[in-house]
Amino acid sequence: MARWEPGARERLVVAAVDLFTEQGYDETTVAQIAERAGVTRSTFFRHFADKREVLAAGQETLSTLLAEGIREAPTEATPLEAVAAGLERASGAMGPANRELGPRIKAAVAASAELQERDALKHVGLAVAMTDALVGRGVPGPTARLAAELGVLAFKQGFADWSDGTDGTDLAQHTLAALDDLRAATATLS
Known part of the structure; x- marks a missing residue:
């Protein structure tokens, strides 16, 4: 996974929206969002406190x-x-x-x-x-x-x-x- 690739925040938002749409909010994990976005879980948490906050980006x-x-x-x-x-x-x-x-x-x-x-x-x-x-x-x-x-x-x-x-x-x-x-x-x- 790319650690400091630009656009991580935007990719996380798109990944979260895609996953929420595909499998539902409750079934989506932070790990899945990070993986789909091509970043680590720690990168996710540098940008958002939790998965709910992604949609308030x-x-x-x-x-x-x-x-x-x-x-x-x-x-x-x-x-x-x-x-x-x-x-x-x-x-x-x-x-x-x-x-x-x-x-x-x-x-x-x-x-x-x-x-x-x-x-x-x-x-x-x-x-x-x-x-x-x-x-x-x-x-x-x-x-x-x-x-x-x-x-x-x-x-x-x-x-x-x-x-x-x-x-x-x-x-x-x-x-x-x-x-x-x-x-x-x-x-x-x-």
Whole structure:
């Protein structure tokens, strides 16, 4: 096995998703993931605390990009306009590999209660990052939390639409369209 071959983290994610899809999450071991990725178990544990964390790979980066986009939005931007800027920033970091893995990750998560729990925690983390960035812009807490939750829903829906699709549109178009749909839906609540 190659010890320091580049791309180990990405290979581990792909190997885990493949194995979760083929044989189920519960039946997949860390040793199997490492073997499929062509790395050692110790390399696996340098990148991830456990097999559940593999599907959260990139969460910190995603949270950072969302928050940066919000912080760098124009000063006069409304909270949802700032969230849109965050969605655009984060969406720009997603490429063809993310699009290809999307439906397989969705299937693996749907088949495992443990992965559903981890996925929910991931979304909470994204909402916290966006809320903190909005509060840092002076947005009141309740408004910031609501805008952040709408941002999470828009990202989740946009990512699902994008990864299920074959058109040439990019993720940002899907997440911004989802945010517009949610914005329109909130207008009907009162």
